[in-house]
Amino acid sequence: MLTPPTITNAEIAGAKLIRSRIKGIPTEFDTDFYLARWWRAYDGDIKAIERRMREVFEHRRTFGYDRLDTKLFDTKIDFARKTFERFSISTVWQEHYSENVSVFIQRMSGVDLREITKVIPLSYVIHSYYMLLESFTRAVLAREAVTGNAGAAVVVLDLDGLNITDFLNPLSAPAKLARLTIKVWSDYFSETLIKAYIINSPAILSVMWQVTKLIMDKKTQSRLTFLDKPSDLLNHLSEKVIPECYGGARRDDSGYADPPETACRRAIRVTPQQYYDIDDLWRRHGFERMPSEITTITIKGKHAFEVIKMRQDRPSGGIVLKIKTPETEHLNAFKSKTIALVKKLFGVRSVIMDNCAQSSGKCEHDGQSLVWHFTVNGDVEFEVVRLDGNSETVMWPKITLTTLKSPEQGAIVCKRGDYRLRFVNPTNTWIPLKVHYVIELNNV
Structure with a gap:
């Protein structure tokens, strides 16, 4: 089973240095584990850490989601609502854990990235991704507060329905969207979101690795694991966090997921009447x-x-x-x-x-x-x-x-x-x- 990386004594010492050098760290983030992850991500480069941390803190402060309950992320902030409703995802608030690992599900079935870019600007997607990764951070911190051990987050990404040819051209709209969204992960949350499990790949593995090289750096590539079949998730994560449709025991009967056994909402399809109105x-x-x-x-x-x-x-x-x-x-x-x-x-x-x-x-x-x-x-x-x-x-x-x-x-x-x-x-x-x-x- 996947376990979060161990936080070393040197990284804890780095966390204490960050705390002494960088002022204004939000109280909810002022933990040894959180700061140690920053130390690891930037190999102790305190200037780079401070610059990136400030950018994250300013983002959450400016849009006000630092004061917002995670359950309201996809309803109270307009650009986030307009973005999240276009994707087939599990709930933005995280409450499913495999030991100390928070598990989020995303499905590409019924999601047309080209059409989505005709409805909302790319900035909506990028700003919303900051918020999604904030929800991962909150889930990890909440788990750490209970267990006293380092936590992490993972994503299960189901590529069934994805048009892989869109990503073979780095200048295509879907490829640019993916590249700039993933940049947020690699720049700010690389040690929080530690793994993405890819299932139902639409192409052979060599082609998939060719695509990843076009849209992400080597470190982020190393966080991907391609699985032969969805049930292989059981070799990495607890059964209770894996949706029933993949052989696990997770389902969402709250009315959010459609169908419940996927644990994911159904994405709202784009129609021409919804195309972006510049006026x-x-x-x-x-x-x-x-x-x-x-x-x-x-x-x-x-x-x-x-x-x-x-x-x-x-x-x-x-x-x-x-x-x-x-x-x-x-x-x-x-x-x-x-x-x-x-x-x-x-x-x-x-x-x-x-x-x-x-x-x-x-x-x-x-x-x-x-x-x-x-x-x-x-x-x-x-x-x-x-x-x-x-x-x-x-x-x-x-x-x-x-x-x-x-x-x-x-x-x-x-x-x-x-x-x-x-x-x-x-x-x-x-x-x-x-x-x-x-x-x-x-x-x-």
Whole structure:
């Protein structure tokens, strides 16, 4: 039977170092086992650990699920509800354990990834995956509190019904969705979710391994176990956590699962009437439709592009910043202290700032909505922050995403102040990233 990896004395010592060095760890996460898993994941690199931990903590704080009961994850947060209902999964809250291992079930039968990307933006799936992995973390911590021993989580992934040819092309929408979703697992939860058991593979093993190389790193590949038949799960997990349809004893008669012996809900199928409406979000925030004037920019590898929405009492109604690192400086007329601040915040040697009236906005009072729309031709890191003096407050957490069949759209309700929308090209490729965007503040 599968057992969680043993936490070593060295990793416990690392956990104590993390606790002493990193402030603001949520109380519910402040355990030796939880922190030791971070130490193991990043081999004691305290700077990398702090950066990744902060990103997880900001994500849960910004969307408010840090204060939400796990049973409400798929009903109370709109993007999560719209995502989870499209997948055939067991309950998001975890209550089935094989010894100290929490077991989650996902089935691909009736799930069309291409069609899903026509209904919701990819960011919905990625943000929801953070929440799903949070539920795994909570389940593991709850079990550890009872047993006093290290815990872990596993996924049983049934690929029956999956169109494997979609994944042989790394540029296909399903392949991109899988790759960027799995990135969340590998970056933040690699020592919490320790195994994925793959059953009903739609292709021979050599083809399946070829696919995995396209969508995940080597460490994550090592966490996969392909089983010849579903009943082989009994060699790895307790019978009570394996659904009846696979030869186990687990079923869900609560009304959630359909049919009960799968322990999974039935995914809502996509219809053309449900395809993404690009005007809907804008109408909900006081616009007649999405503005027609779209700005196009390019971003070189490892460079950033930012749009700042500023208050009316600032020296400029709005500016766009391109942050680069050439050997010489090119600075336009702007306050020197602002230039110094930008350099300090982002660690760059030079800054190019261009007044950009067409992107200007005036966040003059509380309650205004900041609304955005963009498409991009590759991976981009995107986030929204509020400027608070010399610091920033995350208002929309950073994730790595791209656009598939639906554009990326979002909105936040602002307080009076200045907001920065940041696009970063995380790659080293020589081909620049192209972003087409509209960003506006409403007049409410």
